[in-house]
Amino acid sequence: MIKILVPVNFSDYSINALSYALTLSEKFQAGITILHCFSDYASRDIDPDNPNTEEPLLPDIERHDRDSQERLKKLTNKVITNMSSLQNKNIHIEYRFEYGYPEEVITQISKAMRSDVIIMGTSSKNDPIKQAMGSVTGDVINRTKALVLAVPANSRVNHLKIGNILFLMEENDRDFITLHRLIRITKPFNTRIYAVYHTTNKEDKRDQRRIDKMRSYCEKNCQHQPIEFSAISGKNFVTTIKTYAENNQIDLITMSSHKRTILKKIFTPSVTKKMLYETDVPLLIFQS
Template structure:
């Protein structure tokens, strides 16, 4: 049984994540931990006169009722084992802390996406958790409709061989009885001819490695090129009927995080299918 932490703010977006987890439990034995984080509101004055405390207590009571209702609905309709957790704190930090406390194997979050200046300035809680989590994070787009995953795509630029990462990929595929494919992306405008050629040769060796190491004789590895990573990958996903996208996050310096946001975080704003971000211990 794997333990799945699902942050819930009762929005349609977060309920979509809950429903995905419930469907997943039909194929993988799971325990769902439903987490609601209350950040608290008010000012020094309202705290002093007691108004803020009373208001926050009211919010907590309302959230507790909604969590319990959701827990009952999951148990009755989907026969899911679900626990509820109501805590206060800053959302992203609390989600990461609760995942460690509860020994979660996976975090599932809804994402409503973003674009342009909104992506640059405010981002999203899901993207932020992806950037800091030590456990895999599965982002479920708000408009996504459940279907049993049949094809999983691993996108990597590093010919990843870390068993902690790859074991997660192929274990999930085995539990869902899904096919695995992998792609390596090259940017046409920045990669020179020698780099493109080296990647083309490397992808063939990587395909053979995965086939032999994980007994995947039908696995296909593809070298894709384009001007923009998100658009190129999104087109490949549509053309090949991919159901789940898997990407890898790496430890990065502060300057890298500010000036060159990771492909995984950027893709979390644009994906139309579930995106599983698996953290890798080594640095990018």
């Protein structure tokens, strides 16, 4: 059984990630763990320099916890009820309620339960407040060893069609392993993979040799998976990838975090917002 961890903080984008996870569970024998982190009281200790600081009362904390737990369960039931495709389906769901900072708790729980994938929401476009909250997703990607699927707030999955997948190649042999994993994961879907190598300058002979090597390997070992290979150039990495994704109607962007070669380009403060918060295409990160 595939183990899916879905952190939910009641934001629109985390609820969308939950819907995404529930929809994907139709295609896999999957168990879903829904996690809510109580960070309200994680750092509310008495300040010795401020005698007026009040420690939250235990009854208030317990009442807040109970309300949040009940709210989350009702929310999950509502999401399932609103998804006609999930009716009469036996979906295995567990709930976890933990104290601490989300980026730390999510990583710890994922490791403890040995989750196969963490599905997290990212914020809406052009919403700086939600972008700040959604930065937890970037922190988790940098901390965890599990697969992370970052789902933008406005993204919707058609479980009958995750058709076009953009696979971003790197300059190392890790691509072969990651591509095999991607093919295995997406096997329940009728997919076409676009294996793309990005360069800031015009494609040269070295780039073409790299692509030819991967193409030759796939022709021998991945005959049943439609794969197209190409190199794209552009000074701005994110803009180039976004344009390619739009022109090819990409449903999922995926990459490997090996040596951080691509992630270095993405998870810098200025570029992270563009990649995670200015596109509606989900991003799947394979950890090395």
